[in-house]
Structures are given as structure tokens and as C-alpha cells.
Amino acid sequence: MAIEICQFHTNQGDPRRTSDHNSGMQTTPLATRNRTLTPVDSTIVALDRLLKSAVGPHVAARPYPAEHIPETVRDPATKRKIAGLMRVNHAGEICAQALYHGQAATARLTGVRDSMTHAAQEEVDHLAWCARRLQELDARPSLLDPIWYAGSFAIGSIAGVSGDQHSLGFVAETEKQVVAHLQTHLAQLPQDDARSRAVLEQMVKDESQHGEAALNQGGELPPGAIRRAMKLVAKLMTATAQHF
Ligand SMILES: [Fe+2]
Ligand SMILES: [Fe+2]
Secondary structure, three states, rough: OHHHHHHHOOOOOOOOHHHHHHHHOOOOHHHHHOOOOOOHHHHHHHHHHHHHHHHOOOOOOOOOOOOOOOOOOOHHHHHHHHHHHHHHHOOOOHHHHHHHHHHHOOOOOOOHHHHHHHHHHHHHHHHHHHHHHHHOOOOOOOHHHHHHHHHHHHHHHHHOOHHHHHHHHHHHHHHHHHHHHHHHHHHHOOOOHHHHHHHHHHHHHHHHHHHHHHHHOOOOOOOOHHHHHHHHHHHHHHHHHHHO
């Protein structure tokens, strides 16, 4: 929907509009032509993005890391335990999406905006992989995903407004905390659950690269108080998403 609305406002006079019209995909009321996005339009676009990001479905660009690894988890209690961990990781990826979207929306330099958008795309892979693993474990994502998205988008936007260097530093610190968190989950997974391990191990590699890239682009790590606040918010999300 977001894309359609943008095209709606940017393709006026474009011959492609005619083919859209002829195909019956969309009819443009005369009174709404040649106008720019109003605050209501922008809100609808943001809500559309929120729903798509929070609810999915998400399609990974890269292969599923566990594709050729045999399933070993069959005991229902073990499945529930692993699903709780993967639900937290899935919710964490929803937050990552939202943080990057929020920061991309308010980034000042084009290079920074592009790098945020690129990272958000890689986070889609993580989302899709976590969602698939949850399905394999007969479990669902967190019911609070839309709330995680909205809250993280707001935090990302504020980080973006504070300037690109701070925003990049915020990414570096976030990714550092995510890597530490993923490593605790790797330690908690059953040794023989190679499928979940393959997913989390690839995520650790990607998150480390996101953090390094942010520092290489000139990111300045946030002060200690903000780092502690970030850890607190992450703890709250982790404790809640594991069950809901
Ligand atoms: Fe991620
Ligand atoms: Fe990341």
C-alpha cells in the first residue's frame, strides 16, 4: 500500500498511469490529482509499513541457514522452550526493522540513509528465518509485535534526529547488545538443535557486521546512561516476548 500511494503521487502525467488505469488496478479521482502527501497520507503510509513489518509475511533474500540440517527437536516441552527463545529473537528483529526504518526516515546524509535501509533489508532475512523456525516448532510470533515496532520506530526516529554520528553509534551499540544476547541464547539451546543454531549463528555474523559498518562510518557510541537504558528496554522486551 505504501508503494501504491507513493506511485499515486509521483506518477502523475507518467504514461504508466494510463496502463494502470486501463488494467483497472486503480482509478484516480480527478479532485485528488496533483496533490502532495498530506499528514493523513503520511500517517497511513507509516501505519501500512508498521502492519507489513509487524505482521508480515516476510520473504528472505538469502537461503534459510537450516535448510539442509535434519530436525532433532520432537519433545513438546523442548519445542516450547526453544520457541520461547525464537519468539524473543523474532520480536528483536521486529525492533531492529523499526529502529532502522525510524533512523532512515530521519537520517541527514544519503549514504547513512542507504546503509540503514540496506541493514533493514538484511533484518528481513532474520525475521523470515525466525518466523520459519517458530513455525517448525509449532509456535507463533509475539502478539505484541505491533507495539514493539511502534516503540522502536519512535526510538529510531529520535536517534536519527540527534545526528548521523549519534545514530550510527546507536546502531553499533544496539548490534553489540544483540550479539551478546544471541550468544546467551546459543548457550541455552539444546546442543543437538542444529537448525536453531544455524539460524542464530548466521544472525550473529550479520549483526556483528552491521555494528562494525556503523562504527566505520563514523558512529559515536552513546553515553553510559543511554546504554544502560537500552539494556533495560531490551530486558523488558525479552521477558515479555518469551511468553506473549
Ligand atoms: Fe537482525
Ligand atoms: Fe542487525
